[in-house]
Structures are given as C-alpha cells and as structure tokens.
Amino acid sequence: MSCIKTRLYLFISCFLLLMLIADESTASPIRSVPVENGALRAALTFDDGPMEKYTDELLAVLRDKGVKATFFLLGRDAAQRPEDVKKIADDGHVIANHSMTHGNMKKMSFAEICAELEDCGNLLESITGKRPRFMRPPEGQYNATVLKACEVEKLIPVFWTNNPGDYSAKWKTAGALAREVIRRRKNGDIILLHLGLPLTVEALPLIIDSYHEAGYVFVTMDEVR
DSSP states (O other): OHHHHHHHHHHHHHHHHHHHHHHHHHTOOBOSOOOOTTOOEEEEEEESOOOSSSHHHHHHHHHHHTOOOEEEEOHHHHHHOHHHHHHHHHTTOEEEEOOSSOOOGGGSOHHHHHHHHHHHHHHHHHHHSSOOOEEOOGGGOOOHHHHHHHHHHTOEEBOOSBOOOTTSTTOOSHHHHHHHHHHTOOTTEEEEEETTOHHHHHHHHHHHHHHHHTTOEEOOHHHHO
C-alpha cells in the first residue's frame, strides 16, 4: 500500500510540474517575431484607445494595404467606444489587452494587476466575443509579479523591437516619423505605434510600403503564437 501511495504521489507531482511548465511557456514574453528560412517578417502593433479620432482613418489605411495588425486596447477607452473596438475586430485585426487604466504595473500589487487585466479582458470579450490572448504592460513596465499575473490570467506578454516614439512632439512631419521607423528596421520587428495620432496615420502607408518593397510580410500576434 505504501508503494502504491508513493507512486501516486510521484505521478501527481510530475503532472503538476508539467502543468507549471506549460503555464510558464504560455506566459513567456514575445520580444520579436520568430523568423526562419530567411523569411522577412514584421508585426504592426498599436497601443491605447480606441481614441475619439483617427481610428477609422487608420483602419482604412490597413484595409487599403491589405495588412492585419495587433491592437493593445485600454479598457477605459474601449468602454467609451465599444463600436470602434468592434470595427477593429470585424476588420480581422487581433484585439489584445493593455490593462484597464494604463497604470504602472510595477507599482501595483499582484491582486491589482490581476484586476486590471481581468477587467479589461472581460470588457473586450463582451464586445468582440473573443477573449484576448495577448497583453502589453503600459509603457512596458513589468516585473516578476506582472509575469505571474499574466500566467494566472492566461495572457502572453508582448513587447517590441521598434519604437519611434510616435507620440513625441519632436515629429513635425509624417515623412520624418516614417523614416525613423524604417531606419530602425530589422527582421523580426515588432513595431510600436499608437492610436489617436494624425501623424501616425499619415506615416503608416509610407512605413508599410517601405517594408513591403524590402520583401517583408506583416503578421499578427496570433500568427506568431
């Protein structure tokens, strides 16, 4: 009997360990787009919003260029403009979690982080009918507690490789902003841009055309993992 109990204990322990490993692999952060066999791939991602302005214009550019992107939306903004969230989803883009209030998660408790992610996820799911699989911590602020919360909420953190700071007042023209993104370009790029910015909308076709001309294919986070 003792031998049976020992074997049962070992079986349960191994099972729990495998489950833990699986959970950790699920929450492993995405820091670039995986590439192989010389393929040129990049991902367009947009943070914040949906904003009151420029969402339709940005979606029109993506539609015209035949590109799908990943949108990390804020719960507080999505609650104000659910129709825009649905437009983004209906166009075939990936909807992801950017928290409820855009607070610094490094300064939050584990329970607060989970609440931010869960509330945002619940809201986005209620609008689109699909639970977000991906998240991006506001301003990229994270620590071990944030990663643990992502495991619990079954979310995969996504960061970036190419951040031109499109929100900065230093950009006076769309051409200058586009050139900065292109200057930073490398294979496996995850490009970080933002909703609600007119120069970003103007720069977007220039960025997409340049990547396409260089042989790149744009992918969403769903296509990455």
